[in-house]
Amino acid sequence: MSVKQLRNIRFALIFCLPLNFIRAEIASNSEIDILHYGIYVELSDTSNSIVGRTTIEFEKSIKSKRLSLDFAALNISKILLNNRETSFNFSDEQITIPLVDSENSDRARVEIHYSGAPTDGLLIQNNRHGRRSFFVDNWPNRAHFWFPCVDHPADKATMTLTVKAPSHYQIVANSSLENQTAESGGAQTWTFAKFSPISVYNIVFGVAEFVITEKYSAGFDKLKYWYFREDSLNVERSFKDAPQMLAYFQHRFGPFPFEKLALVQAVTVFGGMENAGAIFFNENSFKPNRTIEVTVAHEIAHQWFGDLITPVKWNNLWLSEGFASYFGAQYFEKSDSSKFRKLMRQSRSRYLKNKKWRQRAVIEPEPKNLFDLLNANTYTKGQWIVHMLRNELGDSLFWVSMQESVQSFAGSNWETADLRSICEKQAGRKLNWFFDQWLFQPGIPKLDIQYYQEKNGAFYVQIQQKQKTPTMRFPLEISFANGNSTVDKNVICSKQTEQFQWTFPAQNLELQIDKNIKLLADIHLKEKKFLYQKKSNRGSHK
Structure with a gap:
């Protein structure tokens, strides 16, 4: 997600969306590891209800007595454990399934059948141009509003996705399209390839009437833009540097971690959402004479930091x-x-x-x-x-x-x-x-810096840390400018008050602090004479 959009989305998150999805509690599964999600979803133009089937493969120990899954209030018709219908308990957004029939195996498979209208996670609504769309919007733990899962980023798993929807749509998902089959009644089924292990909040798809363009990035030929036709010029403007961004980050971090990358104009509460292999950008971000290039770079960088490697x-x-x-x-x-x-x-x-x-x-x-x-x-x-x-x-x-x-x-x-x-x-x-x-620790340095220069060329600088939090240690760049000439000095600050002295042949030097923008600090600079202590409070410098 991009920080640039935070002020805009907080209102929506706090006042416009359900609040129960933001709870931090998740299903607790001692000695169980989710290995794979197989997700099937049916979508319709006549209703916001979905029909779903999720197959979950997991690894367990012989001590595992139950499987707990996060799931919101959709209707569960049946649950199968290792292909046999089983009992379960469903309350407080959790499904609990006894594992008594699989005690002698270290792996098991559960299949949950369900239906209903998701209240979050899968956003079913008209896009900004009045056309119906379906977009998954999972972060942080809203995936369980449309499919059962362990809704926490620490339990990564592979996944496959199958979506049945009216045939006039195009569908984008994390992985590449593997198969597309015509169904009766003007529907089609899209099956997507198996995707490498990712956190649940990264599992997404988008269904809308898209324009799709293919791009090329050095060493990577599976980059596509997905957008609404009315916004084509504005989208292309914001995405134009994406191939170069992709090439740069591959140079810095290594090969792109997923099989393809889609940049998608989408319905989402965020400014940008870094879904692995399918980045969603808020549909309203694309305006004439405006670019969101910094947001695009931010979300592409997330493919490595956030998606490939994820905070536990x-x-x-x-x-x-x-x-x-x-x-x-x-x-x-x-x-x-x-x-x-x-x-x-x-x-x-x-x-x-x-x-x-x-x-x-x-x-x-x-x-x-x-x-x-x-x-x-x-x-x-x-x-x-x-x-x-x-x-x-x-x-x-x-x-x-x-x-x-x-x-x-x-x-x-x-x-x-x-x-x-x-x-x-x-x-x-x-x-x-x-x-x-x-x-x-809280806080950042708050620096009160005083300086003066004497006629003999001696230049004195005093740095005082004024923050209410403990004294901090940091390097500080101090520059002395005389016309087009600049001398840079680097000091290490680690005390509440420190003094430094240099001698220059020139007079009336201009003092600059942190000219190359290297330190997060609140800096106050003032030309003022102070009592210079020749031995005490001396800082280190070079």
Whole structure:
């Protein structure tokens, strides 16, 4: 998801949609691992009701006595366990199935038949042009409103999808179309290929009357745009750099992790949703004389960070949204470094205005309302932490660390401790102080910087950390400009008050702090003489 759309969607999430889907509780399955979802759905133009059948293959231990699945209030007609009809309990959005008939096997298969009108997760409504459409919108745990599952990102599984719908539609899904069969009554059945292990919220399809165009990206020939015909010019404008973005991220992180990529104009409550292999962009985002190129880069970066490797816990969401927010901006650095710095400067400015989240840590106990995770710490501070980690490690070690992260956790889940371990391995030193102060403690540096220059060329700088939270450690770039000439000095700040002194032959130098936008801090600069202590409070610099 893109941070740019957060203000717009929060109203919809809080006031316009059902609130029971945002609960953090999920089905609890001790010693059970979901391996595969086989999903069949029938759609109609005459009703919002669906007919569904979901087959779930899972691995268990002999101690497993029951299977618990998340599922909302659709009507269950029957459940089969290993092809035999079985009893079950269905209450409080959970199905509980006894496993007494499969005690001697480490694998089992359950098949749930159901029908009804989903109240969320599968959005059945007219699109912005008044034509009927069907779009899956699962994040964070709304998938169980249209098919039974373990609705948590930690339990990844492969999946196959079959959709029966009126034949005048086109259907896009995570994987490629494997087969299309004409049915009676003007319907068709679309069967999609098996897809690699992903989190449940990533399992999607979209059904509408689409225009489809094929594009080519270096080393990847399965890129398509899906959109409504009235918006073709605006969509093409926003998507025009997608092939270059895809090529760039493959260079940085490795081969594209899925068999194809579709960029889809869709009905969704989000500005963009990074569904694996099928990114959905809000249908109303495409306007004349406007581009959502940063959002497009953000969502493509998610294919690696968020989809291929996924946070194991909701409160580690910064590993997905912070990373995508950073790389979505960093993409532009290769062609226009000033644009990248501008994006980071704007990001910092927005965060400094958000006093509420500056007093909170990025990683806190998991909230009861998962949409509370869509906040300035998860996105903006998370983005800045990745940026500052890059500056701490240096470019070479940083990019190697990113590649190792992708390779080590591909198709799986990770947490902040895993990232720290990889970065420490590459750096050859401990980074606990960095992760602790930026992620597990609240606040950012608030710097009161005073300076003056004497006639003999001596230039004095005093840096005081004024934040209410503990003193922090960080590098700071200090630049001295004289016309077209600039001298850069780098200092390490780690005390409440530190003083630095340099001598320059020139007078009337202009002082610049963090000119290359490397630090998330609230900086106040003032020319003012202070008492310089020759020995005490001296910081390190070079």
